[in-house]
Amino acid sequence: MDVITAKGLVKVYRSRKSEVRALDGLDLTVEEGTVLGLLGPNGAGKTTTVRILATLMRPDAGSATIAGYDLLHEAQRIRSIIGLSGQYAAVDENLTGRENLVMFGRLYGLPSEVARRRADDLLGQFDLEDAASRTVKTYSGGMRRRLDLASAIIIRPRLLFLDEPTTGLDPRSRLSMWEIIRDLIGEGATLLLTTQYLEEADALADSIAVVDHGKIIARGTADELKSRIGGERVEVVLTNNVDLARAAVAIRRHGEQVAVDEAACRLTIPTSDGVPTLLRIGRELDELRVPVVDIGIHRPTLDDVFLVLTGHAAAPTFEDPAAGAAAEERTGARGR
Numbered sequence: 544m545d546v547i548t549a550k551g552l553v554k555v556y557r558s559r560k561s562e563v564r565a566l567d568g569l570d571l572t573v574e575e576g577t578v579l580g581l582l583g584p585n586g587a588g589k590t591t592t593v594r595i596l597a598t599l600m601r602p603d604a605g606s607a608t609i610a611g612y613d614l615l616h617e618a619q620r621i622r623s624i625i626g627l628s629g630q631y632a633a634v635d636e637n638l639t640g641r642e643n644l645v646m647f648g649r650l651y652g653l654p655s656e657v658a659r660r661r662a663d664d665l666l667g668q669f670d671l672e673d674a675a676s677r678t679v680k681t682y683s684g685g686m687r688r689r690l691d692l693a694s695a696i697i698i699r700p701r702l703l704f705l706d707e708p709t710t711g712l713d714p715r716s717r718l719s720m721w722e723i724i725r726d727l728i729g730e731g732a733t734l735l736l737t738t739q740y741l742e743e744a745d746a747l748a749d750s751i752a753v754v755d756h757g758k759i760i761a762r763g764t765a766d767e768l769k770s771r772i773g774g775e776r777v778e779v780v781l782t783n784n785v786d787l788a789r790a791a792v793a794i795r796r797h798g799e800q801v802a803v804d805e806a807a808c809r810l811t812i813p814t815s816d817g818v819p820t821l822l823r824i825g826r827e828l829d830e831l832r833v834p835v836v837d838i839g840i841h842r843p844t845l846d847d848v849f850l851v852l853t854g855h856a857a858a859p860t861f862e863d864p865a866a867g868a869a870a871e872e873r874t875g876a877r878g879r
């Protein structure tokens with residue numbers, strides 16, 4: 544059964560000066576008990592999609608059902624079964640971690656005794672016990688994110704929306720967030736997760752929907768998306784171009800296709816069987832006495848997929864926070 548079915552969602556943000564078509568006929572389905580990764584660059588329309596499906600905002604056109612309830616007419620019912628952790632944490636800075644969770648529990652209608660017990664369980668589960676009595680003002684970014692996620696699941700929602708749950712976290716906090724999310728998945732919740740990190744969708748999602756300019760431009764598992772742009776290849780890096788030419792000739796003689804990249808001093812050989820090809824080429828280069836700097840099998844990454852699908856690169860990499868700003872600018876430059 545599909546927990547989410549959305550058809551033709553359109554959202555236009557209007558101001559006196561401009562009009563931004565954030566969603567432009569977006570269709571989406573998410574099957575019960577699965578994790579959908581909504582993947583796209585800055586400005587693609589991820590947050591807008593989440594806010595609409597979580598009933599925080601109405602679409603200008605289109606329709607959707609959430610767990611069978613109509614998005615436009617049964618918003619109240621939908622709110623009672625979903626949890627949302629937004630792109631920017633919604634917790635109250637001036638309350639402690641525990642007070643925040645109890646407050647959210649009470650807002651969702653839990654009796655205070657139950658809310659307190661649930662808060663304590665979650666503080667333990669999210670490794671926030673030591674900080675539970677401190678105001679959130681004193682929390683690090685990663686702690687806020689964890690608290691925000693804890694507040695989103697206080698009522699054990701059937702459907703959980705996580706909007707960029709790991710953006711801004713350092714690599715270690717990101718991994719620990721992934722563990723937490725995996726635990727939630729293990730408990731059987733349906734999850735819609737947005738991310739600009741291809742790696743994250745790959746790691747957590749059963750199915751990936753790639754969104755760009757307010758539309759879904761591709762849908763499939765990580766492997767399906769990758770296979771759309773071709774299979775594996777063996778890449779060999781040598782020390783100089785004389786060897787490169789000799790090696791290319793020798794490998795071609797055995798009937799393999801070889802692409803030569805002189806600037807990178809690299810040969811690329813498409814392969815359907817992977818390791819045997821790698822070993823054969825390795826032996827051949829050894830017989831030629833060509834020094835090899837690097838040799839390996841490369842599978843297409845989701846970055847490659849994005850580039851092929853959209854004609855532009857996807858996202859800043861984990862290691863390079865500055866690239867985030869560049870991506871913003873790129874988005875701006877597209878006039879969105």
Ligand SMILES: Nc1ncnc2c1ncn2[C@@H]1O[C@H](COP(=O)(O)OP(=O)(O)OP(=O)(O)O)[C@@H](O)[C@H]1O
Nearest residue numbers: 556563565584585586587588589590591592739879
């Ligand atoms: N309140 C708003 N008023 C005007 N334009 C908006 C508003 N919110 C979003 N937009 C625009 O709508 C488009 C989609 O925005 P959205 O926040 O959904 O993207 P996103 O995929 O979540 O991006 P990011 O990865 O940066 O969070 C962008 O061009 C954005 O500038």
Ligand SMILES: [Mg+2]
Nearest residue numbers: 589590591630
């Ligand atoms: Mg967003």
